[in-house]
Amino acid sequence: MPVKCRNCPLRKREVFSPFTDDELRFMEHFKSGEMVVDPKTDILLEGAKSAQLFTVLSGMGVRYKQLEDGGRQVINFVLPGDFIGLQAGVMDEMKHSVASTNSMTLCVFQRTGLWEIFEKHPERAFDLTWLSAREEHFLGETLATIGQRSGLERVAWGLLQIFRRGQDLGLSNGRRMPLPYTQHDLADALGLSLVHTNKTLTRLRERKLATWRNGELEIPDLGALADAAATDIPDRATRPLF
């Protein structure tokens, strides 16, 4: 029973382009409902064979892998517009877990709809592949950062990355944006210890490059922070499909 999706961030390849009639029809056809998730709750678990795919309408979360020894690697941060569960839809099961950080509302699709997309909507199918390739690209960037850069560079890069995504999503008020994660989340994402991440954040704050407090991130000068991250100004990133 398709539900009207007032807020579903279905997009063409352009960020924030208006919906076409075709896209609206497409959305309503495949959407099967909405779902609200409490903070700090697992949405998908590694190994799960989920029958649903999700799109984030609001709230934030993390993709992560739990290690045997108790460690955790945060793969990336999940923001509004992100697609969740494509792995379970295309492969047989999830290869990582997804948990909410905030309270999140999700747009729900049935996995079976995927086949219909590939059969009847080749352009949408192409978009799905594009989405997956984009994820691959970002993971490569992350890998290069974790593998090759120092602690300060990693933290600066991570904050910069998520701030840019927030900007593209319209989450930022000028130089501020909400960031409900814990320092532990960031540490696990960057491959640093919690303590060292904390001390590095303090350094960034002292240098007035980035201040992250009470769930709000402030970056006075993107360029200065980018210098600290040793990255060139990058591709503007987020282009959600649904």
Place this chain on the structure above:
Amino acid sequence: MPVKCRNCPLRKREVFSPFTDDELRFMEHFKSGEMVVDPKTDILLEGAKSAQLFTVLSGMGVRYKQLEDGGRQVINFVLPGDFIGLQAGVMDEMKHSVASTNSMTLCVFQRTGLWEIFEKHPERAFDLTWLSAREEHFLGETLATIGQRSGLERVAWGLLQIFRRGQDLGLSNGRRMPLPYTQHDLADALGLSLVHTNKTLTRLRERKLATWRNGELEIPDLGALADAAATDIPDRATRPLF
């Protein structure tokens, strides 16, 4: 002008399943030629808008990102059956480079064929998305390793990973397989310095867990090495499409 592709590792989802007639026809239709690449040669450069996609018929290579400061991150190792250039085909340009290590022979496809696949061969298109999702999965594993594990564990994990892929491809003679990379390549893949990688390889050799010499890797006991890598026995990995 389609070229007969005697060796093209087109597969169904099963590793080494025989070709179906449909698959053979599909291959020949999209293949536009073969290509031989000298060792140590770039095949695709980051930022390139390549008109071709490739499949590896033989030889080995690396996917990598060159950093501004001279560093290099090896994203992963390219083995026979791997697909190269999907990013350039789906997105506008390559987000990483690909270079040969060995002498490689490649199967060449025209990028324009991609659209035809999505329009007329939804099952193949699904396979492409599956491929991309699989890459994403492996990158996640790598990220977790680099981000969370010690040097010894990383090296053990890396050797194990590539050995298993070699096994699946039939490249291994029992406990040995050819491995033409340099220690520098491995170091750049694992986020370790060359020197430390060397010393860690020595330790693995002394413990008789893995011996990598003269371009050949020998692993006497996969289980023992897996213990050193702190990984559970994983999903058997490589299932190439083309």
Place this chain on the structure above:
DNA sequence: CGAACTATTGACACCCCTCAAGACCCGTGG
């Protein structure tokens, strides 16, 4: 024979991890 690349080994420094303790916040229950 020299140049370039690769592998190896030692010395040393330092980044980052671990352990530990305390502060602050907030919910719960006595």
Place this chain on the structure above:
DNA sequence: CCACGGGTCTTGAGGGGTGTCAATAGTTCG
């Protein structure tokens, strides 16, 4: 109301893993 516990953030001390620098040797190639 206060006590208590859990989660998060913060700071200090100490140690070890890892990076950097440097030198040697083996190999290939011209």
